[in-house]
Amino acid sequence: MSDLSATLSRVKPSPTIAVTTKAQELKAAGRDVIGLGAGEPDFDTPDHIKAAGIRAIQEGKTKYTAVDGISELKAAICAKFKRDNGLDYVPAQVSVASGGKQILYNALMATLNPGDEVVIPAPYWVSYPDMVLLAGGEPVVVPAGIETGFKLTPEALEAAITPKTRWFIFNSPSNPTGAGYTWDELKGLTDVLLRHPHVWVMTDDMYEHLAYDDFQFCTPAQVEPALFGRTLTCNGVSKAYCMTGWRIGYAAGPERLIGAMRKIQSQSTSNPCTISQWAAVEALNGSHDFIAENNAVFTRRRDLVVSMLNAIDGIECPVPNGAFYVYPSIAGLIGKTSAGGALIEDDEAFATALLEETGVAVVFGAAFGLSPNFRVSYATSDTALQEACGRIRAFCEGLR
Missing domain, CATH: 3.40.640.10 (Type I PLP-dependent aspartate aminotransferase-like (Major domain))
Structure with missing residues (x-):
């Protein structure tokens, strides 16, 4: 369509949303997918906050x-x-x-x-x-x-x-x-x-x-x-x-x-x-007690993911101070070929092959302006993180 604004040529869609959408599509098609792309806590909104929203509706606000x-x-x-x-x-x-x-x-x-x-x-x-x-x-x-x-x-x-x-x-x-x-x-x-x-x-x-x-x-x-x-x-x-x-x-x-x-x-x-x-x-x-409880869970998950990723040859994963992401480097894996025949020429190729061959969805580093890395969100269950990191390890061990 030639009549769209020229401004659109200056921007691209959000890559993090694109990864989450792709993972959801594969899941809907019956694939066993673990999504590590979403930037949101997996905890529900605390009850006292939900109650305030409900109260606003009931009071006509x-x-x-x-x-x-x-x-x-x-x-x-x-x-x-x-x-x-x-x-x-x-x-x-x-x-x-x-x-x-x-x-x-x-x-x-x-x-x-x-x-x-x-x-x-x-x-x-x-x-x-x-x-x-x-x-x-x-x-x-x-x-x-x-x-x-x-x-x-x-x-x-x-x-x-x-x-x-x-x-x-x-x-x-x-x-x-x-x-x-x-x-x-x-x-x-x-x-x-x-x-x-x-x-x-x-x-x-x-x-x-x-x-x-x-x-x-x-x-x-x-x-x-x-x-x-x-x-x-x-x-x-x-x-x-x-x-x-x-x-x-x-x-x-x-x-x-x-x-x-x-x-x-x-x-x-x-x-x-x-x-x-x-x-x-x-x-x-209101009460902020839940934040410390959530942070204890996030800390445990962070330590799990960091230790599992750092045990993989070719990956270096620094320990973050906050948020719920890790950003490991895959400098040691560039140039290799996956078991499925994909050449890992950059972090986007790594993330694509990882999703297609193992069902683990991560966001490639080029989306964040620094390569060769990928982002994992650990705002998901310990079980899912353990399984996902195990699949990442198997994928990396299969690189030649």
């Missing part, structure tokens, strides 16, 4: 709300930022949208002009570069490889910044690697940003509460208060609160930016789901 969130939710978000991060925001500095993705998209749409650059460390969440392109900007991808623990160095950030840089997008703990920045590591980056007052900071803190061992989460405006006035601190209830389908993301930042984001949202989606907003109030204000 089902009408339009203010474009970017009810006042009760904005108040809960301000309280959360103060409690968890020591950041002082007022409701006028808060935006609520239909998921974290819309928050980021609104901010980029509201601020980018043609030629503006956005610095994105790789590996990155698949949507960052494409959202920048949709908004008319240019993604500047900076590799942060396994040798630095998948973390951007201050030197690499400094080298990537130009007079055209508008934003630096920062995600810790990271999707896809689970790598988390310590206070000192983050201070190294914020020191660079202080030298470049024209660069704004967009933090994606979606995995804040999914942190393991002795890792302590911190966010840029907390580490460097001088950046507070040019930081958009983004978060949501999807991951820690097991509310992916409820679609509530939020952010806090300078009032002028929040106002611009509200304007974008007013002419695209208007308010997020009212029922979900009331459930999110309960999520932020």
Whole structure:
């Protein structure tokens, strides 16, 4: 069709969604498939949060709300930022949208002009570069490889910044690697940003509460208060609160930016789901005891997957600090041929052959901007993870 927007040629569909869809199709066709592609907890939304959503329906709280969130939710978000991060925001500095993705998209749409650059460390969440392109900007991808623990160095950030840089997008703990920045590591980056007052900071803190061992989460405006006035601190209830389908993301930042984001949202989606907003109030204000319980399960699964993958010749799997992903390197397997005759020329070929020959669905590293790797989500049962890692091992042992 020749009459579609030229903008579409700048972006590609989400590879993580594509992998999940392909796995579901094979399952529907009767194949024994284990999907390790989905970026969502397998735990159900906690009962007290579900009850708040039901109560909202029963009380008739089902009408339009203010474009970017009810006042009760904005108040809960301000309280959360103060409690968890020591950041002082007022409701006028808060935006609520239909998921974290819309928050980021609104901010980029509201601020980018043609030629503006956005610095994105790789590996990155698949949507960052494409959202920048949709908004008319240019993604500047900076590799942060396994040798630095998948973390951007201050030197690499400094080298990537130009007079055209508008934003630096920062995600810790990271999707896809689970790598988390310590206070000192983050201070190294914020020191660079202080030298470049024209660069704004967009933090994606979606995995804040999914942190393991002795890792302590911190966010840029907390580490460097001088950046507070040019930081958009983004978060949501999807991951820690097991509310992916409820679609509530939020952010806090300078009032002028929040106002611009509200304007974008007013002419695209208007308010997020009212029922979900009331459930999110309960999520932020209510009991958080379940998070520690879930994290104990995630830690156990992480250790299982890391140990099983590291036992495979040709695979190197670092131990992540948070989220629910591992991002093993397959540098030792490139150039080999599978038992089914597939040449493993890159990580996409590896993931394709793995799915076709063993029924294990993973996401290839090129989707996240750093190869040769693949992403495993361990947000599934121990039994499924054990079986999947066993199949990956058998597949790798069959490579010649």
